[in-house]
Amino acid sequence: MRLESLALKDFRNYEQVSLELDPGLNIFVGDNAQGKTNLLEAVYVLALSKSYRAAQDSDLIRHGAQRALAAAQVRKLAAVELGFVLSHTEKKRLLVNGKAAAANRFVGTLLAVLFSPDSLQLVKGAPADRRHFLDVQICQIDPVYRKTLLEYQRVVRQRNSLLKAAQESRALLGQLPAWDRQLVRLGTQVILRRLTVVEQLQKYARETQREISQEREDLDLVYVPFFALRDGGPHKLPASEAELSEAFEKALRELHAEELRRGCTLVGPQRDDLVFLVNGRDLRKFGSQGQQRSAVLACILAELELMHAETGEYPVVLLDDVLSELDKNRRLQLLTLLNAKAQTIVTATSLDSFPQELVERAAVYRIRQGRIA
């Protein structure tokens, strides 16, 4: 899949910009605060329908402007036009081929994978980051999952309100069983889908990690549901849907009093984690910085293969300022691997971190104060 062209109007610091992209490697070079990340963010919004770093859509509208617009031409088997309109006064509009589209249909049209310095925290960072890493992928390849996840999140919010309100008025607890049933039903679906995806990712990531480490490191990805975490770490998981929802219900019973006391939902996939093991040891606790970074790289490359296996297309890869964070060897390995498979859009403050032979083949753009040359 390729992004052929992109036009922005009043998006972040871009007043008006329009550009054609190379099917291979695109390098955007600019000093700090010129608009490099903003550009990748626009592509990300075209893929996922919302930003990963804006608290609200209206933050994306250029200061002083009324609305932000984006239009892009995407090429897969057929050409697709994507666009969005963000406004201070009206609802966000997502467009596919010029027509308004629901988010569930919009997401997945353009597949994208973002890799930024924050991604390097995947292993060491918070469990929420690792869940997000999985969810962003699965939502792009599976609209049913996206719908289930959103519905599940709504159930958790409403159940939380109920638990809080029940602290004052116990009679409300009569409503709880109905919410519990939904929580278990939707939550189990979320966990099941994440389990299958982790299994696929693991297969690809393991291969890559062996390559990066000259066959010395075996990487394992283990999805750990909340009830297993409570029991002290990764262990044998329930194999079937029935066993999963049983474990879910058991945890729900055990934590009932605690949930009431705290006024919030303490069970469910919003508390799950993903654990990385290298040669059987927890990478977060025992891995060197370099090993952790390699594992992240392996996961990102695995993400590409997963999307390709599921959709027949490689996603567009967005690399925001990460090359300077990698050593020369890994930089070359990453870019060469990507170059062979996917359209790549890279930002950097200088061209120095790029291998010369790749720069020669790349399309290079300069970004200065929201202008691209």
Ligand SMILES: Nc1ncnc2c1ncn2[C@@H]1O[C@H](COP(=O)(O)OP(=O)(O)OP(=O)(O)O)[C@@H](O)[C@H]1O
């Ligand atoms: N809604 C907005 N309207 C106008 N300008 C904005 C808006 N949001 C962000 N900016 C500005 O856009 C500029 C560029 O931001 P961006 O994050 O793209 O920089 P960058 O080129 O990635 O820099 P760095 O190398 O530091 O990461 C910043 O100066 C920021 O203040």
Ligand SMILES: [Mg+2]
């Ligand atoms: Mg930036």
